[in-house]
Amino acid sequence: MASDPFVTEERKALRDMVRGFAEKEIAPHIDDWERAGSIPLELHQKAAELGLLGLGFDESVGGSGGSSLDWFVMAEQLVLHGRSSGLLMGLFTHHVALHPVAAHGTPDQIAKFVRPTLTGEKVASLGVTEPDGGSDVANLRTTARRDGDTYVVNGAKTFITSGVRADFVVAAVRTGEPGHKGISLLIIEKGAPGFEVTRHLDKLGWDCSDTAELSFDDVRVPVENLVGTENEGFRAIMALFESERLAQTVMAYTTAQRSLELAVAWTRERSTFGRPLITRQLVRHTLADMARAVEVSREFAHGVMIRADAGEALVPQVCMAKKQASDAARFVADAALQLHGGGGYMRDTEVNRHFRDARVFSIAGGTDEILADIVTKWMGY
Numbered sequence: 001m002a003s004d005p006f007v008t009e010e011r012k013a014l015r016d017m018v019r020g021f022a023e024k025e026i027a028p029h030i031d032d033w034e035r036a037g038s039i040p041l042e043l044h045q046k047a048a049e050l051g052l053l054g055l056g057f058d059e060s061v062g063g064s065g066g067s068s069l070d071w072f073v074m075a076e077q078l079v080l081h082g083r084s085s086g087l088l089m090g091l092f093t094h095h096v097a098l099h100p101v102a103a104h105g106t107p108d109q110i111a112k113f114v115r116p117t118l119t120g121e122k123v124a125s126l127g128v129t130e131p132d133g134g135s136d137v138a139n140l141r142t143t144a145r146r147d148g149d150t151y152v153v154n155g156a157k158t159f160i161t162s163g164v165r166a167d168f169v170v171a172a173v174r175t176g177e178p179g180h181k182g183i184s185l186l187i188i189e190k191g192a193p194g195f196e197v198t199r200h201l202d203k204l205g206w207d208c209s210d211t212a213e214l215s216f217d218d219v220r221v222p223v224e225n226l227v228g229t230e231n232e233g234f235r236a237i238m239a240l241f242e243s244e245r246l247a248q249t250v251m252a253y254t255t256a257q258r259s260l261e262l263a264v265a266w267t268r269e270r271s272t273f274g275r276p277l278i279t280r281q282l283v284r285h286t287l288a289d290m291a292r293a294v295e296v297s298r299e300f301a302h303g304v305m306i307r308a309d310a311g312e313a314l315v316p317q318v319c320m321a322k323k324q325a326s327d328a329a330r331f332v333a334d335a336a337l338q339l340h341g342g343g344g345y346m347r348d349t350e351v352n353r354h355f356r357d358a359r360v361f362s363i364a365g366g367t368d369e370i371l372a373d374i375v376t377k378w379m380g381y
Helices: 009-026 030-036 041-049 068-082 085-091 099-104 107-118 233-269 281-309 315-345 350-362 368-378
Strands: 124-127 143-147 150-161 168-174 183-189 195-200 211-222
Touching: 009 041, 009 068, 030 085, 041 085, 068 085, 068 233, 068 281, 085 233, 085 350, 099 107, 099 233, 124 150, 150 168, 150 183, 168 233, 183 211, 183 233, 233 281, 233 315, 233 350, 281 315, 315 350, 315 368
Parallel strands: 124 168, 143 168
Antiparallel strands: 143 150, 150 211, 168 183, 195 211
């Protein structure tokens, strides 16, 4: 029987390190950060000191090395022991935002943007979604018109994770013809005249991960902030989507796992009519269904992740894994809250947080409907 790459000695050590970090630096503060609506820059710096921010980035650009599997191992532990999937979103927004810059950026871009972000000195965000665009990236409307040594940017972005705190945004802009062939990636720095965070958006969940609406009004951006080749940004964005969807998958099945753990602990502790809840057949069967949902989504996802890490093109399988894990998160978190009764309905309980956070997995990184459409196209239906 082939060995499981998720349980090598190195990844066991990584798992232990991240668990300790989450239990010490995150769990005691997560409720305060949820109420504050953001996480402190100090947490970025502490994560960077352990090499966590740089996981998956080559050492040549200031990263810690490692593969995508290392990142997934880390992500599981942060959600399980940091007790929030929103925390992972806020702390690792750069996981998608920086990869195009690390892969295609100039030495100056890497020195100015990539390295300081991986050391926790700066916060990066990715700006793709627009107020009237959703997942239709090929038809985005934010324009960047070349004017001498600068681009003049006009438009708006919304639902931008870490957009309130970000020092710069890697933004998708239209530099050429209509459609996917006219899209570029441009680094736009906070403080540039005409660049404004117009709203800090309130959400159903992921409270500690700030989300913003951004506007660009004749913002002048130096040409040297262009990432890669002009009008070839669409392919880079599509590559990011697979990475983002797998990250969402990890957060979803791990949210389900943590919700199950809370439900088991509660039903053992809580007694009704002289007996613990867990002794009731209906409760035990509910827990069994929850456990099945967790196991199926995690094991299927691990299989897809291993194959993707080996270089296979798995677009439909990634979409399936995300949908499976999203369904599990919603079902298990809902069942866990139900088993907690009135206490679960209280907003300041952990199970309530996971219930609210679980809803976003069917939306973020590609809605269930978008993913289903991708699967049918790739499989020839």
